[in-house]
Amino acid sequence: ATFSSLSDRLTATFKNLRTKGKLTPADVDGTVREIRRALLDADVALEVVKDFTGKVRERALSDEVNKALNPAQQVVQIVNEELVGILGGQQRRLEFAKKPPTVIMLAGLQGAGKTTLAGKLAKWLKKEGHTPLLVASDLQRPNAVTQLQVVGEQAGVPVFAPEPGNGVGNPVKVAKDGVKEAERKQYDTVIVDTAGRLGIDAELMKQASDIRKAVDPDEVLFVIDAMIGQDAVTTARAFQEGVDFTGVVLTKLDGDARGGAALSVASITGRPIMFASTGEGLDDFEPFHPDRMASRILDLGDILTLIEQAQEAFDEEEAKKVAEKFATDTFTLDDFLKQMQQLRNMGSLKGMLGMLPGARGMREALDNFDEREIVRTEAIIQSMTLAERTTPKLLNGSRRLRIAKGSGTTVTDVNQLVLRFEQAAKMMKTVAKGGTPQVPGMGPI
Numbered sequence: 001a002t003f004s005s006l007s008d009r010l011t012a013t014f015k016n017l018r019t020k021g022k023l024t025p026a027d028v029d030g031t032v033r034e035i036r037r038a039l040l041d042a043d044v045a046l047e048v049v050k051d052f053t054g055k056v057r058e059r060a061l062s063d064e065v066n067k068a069l070n071p072a073q074q075v076v077q078i079v080n081e082e083l084v085g086i087l088g089g090q091q092r093r094l095e096f097a098k099k100p101p102t103v104i105m106l107a108g109l110q111g112a113g114k115t116t117l118a119g120k121l122a123k124w125l126k127k128e129g130h131t132p133l134l135v136a137s138d139l140q141r142p143n144a145v146t147q148l149q150v151v152g153e154q155a156g157v158p159v160f161a162p163e164p165g166n167g168v169g170n171p172v173k174v175a176k177d178g179v180k181e182a183e184r185k186q187y188d189t190v191i192v193d194t195a196g197r198l199g200i201d202a203e204l205m206k207q208a209s210d211i212r213k214a215v216d217p218d219e220v221l222f223v224i225d226a227m228i229g230q231d232a233v234t235t236a237r238a239f240q241e242g243v244d245f246t247g248v249v250l251t252k253l254d255g256d257a258r259g260g261a262a263l264s265v266a267s268i269t270g271r272p273i274m275f276a277s278t279g280e281g282l283d284d285f286e287p288f289h290p291d292r293m294a295s296r297i298l299d300l301g302d303i304l305t306l307i308e309q310a311q312e313a314f315d316e317e318e319a320k321k322v323a324e325k326f327a328t329d330t331f332t333l334d335d336f337l338k339q340m341q342q343l344r345n346m347g348s349l350k351g352m353l354g355m356l357p358g359a360r361g362m363r364e365a366l367d368n369f370d371e372r373e374i375v376r377t378e379a380i381i382q383s384m385t386l387a388e389r390t391t392p393k394l395l396n397g398s399r400r401l402r403i404a405k406g407s408g409t410t411v412t413d414v415n416q417l418v419l420r421f422e423q424a425a426k427m428m429k430t431v432a433k434g435g436t437p438q439v440p441g442m443g444p445i
Ligand code: GDP
Pocket: 108, 109, 110, 111, 112, 113, 114, 115, 116, 117, 196, 251, 252, 253, 254, 255, 277, 278, 279, 280, 284
């Protein structure tokens, strides 16, 4: 997937720090150098890399570092926060007009995935309870109108296209008429698909800018292909100057691109990434969460997604109890085991485990994963005394050895389970208290 090689490199860098007792300036420099190389190799724009590594370095050397954390954790914590920052910080949702229809205009190069995105967005909006209308203002590409009609049909959303002889060749007029049509027929959102060229050109910019002036959109979404690499910066800047936009949509995040565009665009333009497109199908689309993306890149596990899925599967009473346990720090290994057993009911156990922190290293194991993982976890926890299950801190070396022997596993297995439990518990604790989850195992900042 898009960030896998960056992710592997960063995780390897952090792993090197794990054996260090203290973070020396030389360690910081070495680590920052590695991060810099990894980002550049992922096609992140040089200026973004410089800024990013500068901040990480400064913070890692400063007094702010949390002395309770080990060096690897300190660095991961800082890198995570800075990564969330360059991805735009908070999640930014679509803003709807007080007086409908809300007009959303799409802009971007040809092939970026605008028309496909128009269909995805329409389908998603419909699911969210809106009544969208698609407007075909891309009159440049011969079959763009037909293509929009096809995705509109798939999404079950009507398409406004120029009638022959009425506005043909005039995308500005089509856009305006489309908005009028929406007002007349009371659609609450209008998605205006516009033309793109293969490269940036003045005429394209003027047309997009004219459409913007004519329909005064509430949102202008700049659609950019994540595979575009280093050109992302020039393209984004040109669109910002030529049309300007309120948000960014990244497409083709399912490809093997190195993902640098994704990491550069928000920070270069100061505009948030609002959606991500991850495939050719209309459902391969999701609102973008900077914190979740950062956790994915750093292999911290997508705890939030995990929680959302868990919430759907657990009954509410049970969930409340568990949340209370998290918040009051009384969540035990026994509870953990119960949770895992409940996860079994959730269908894709493999997917769930994949979202737990540190799961990346177990990817191969996950591919052959079967219920044995739970059986092993069960065996390990059952080999613990009640006191150990409640207070994992008691688990010194000799106890761990005893547990490994008792459960037919290894000390490493026991260590991993305890570590994963602690990370999950700490992270969930923050979430349960209503805070933003921080790096697992590190507590609040
Ligand atoms: P437009 O010229 O900007 O309107 O781009 P299109 O919507 O026609 O998309 C160009 C090509 O990219 C089409 O073949 C789409 O199926 C494909 N495409 C669009 N979005 C994605 C995506 O997220 N992932 C992948 N793999 N392909 C996509």
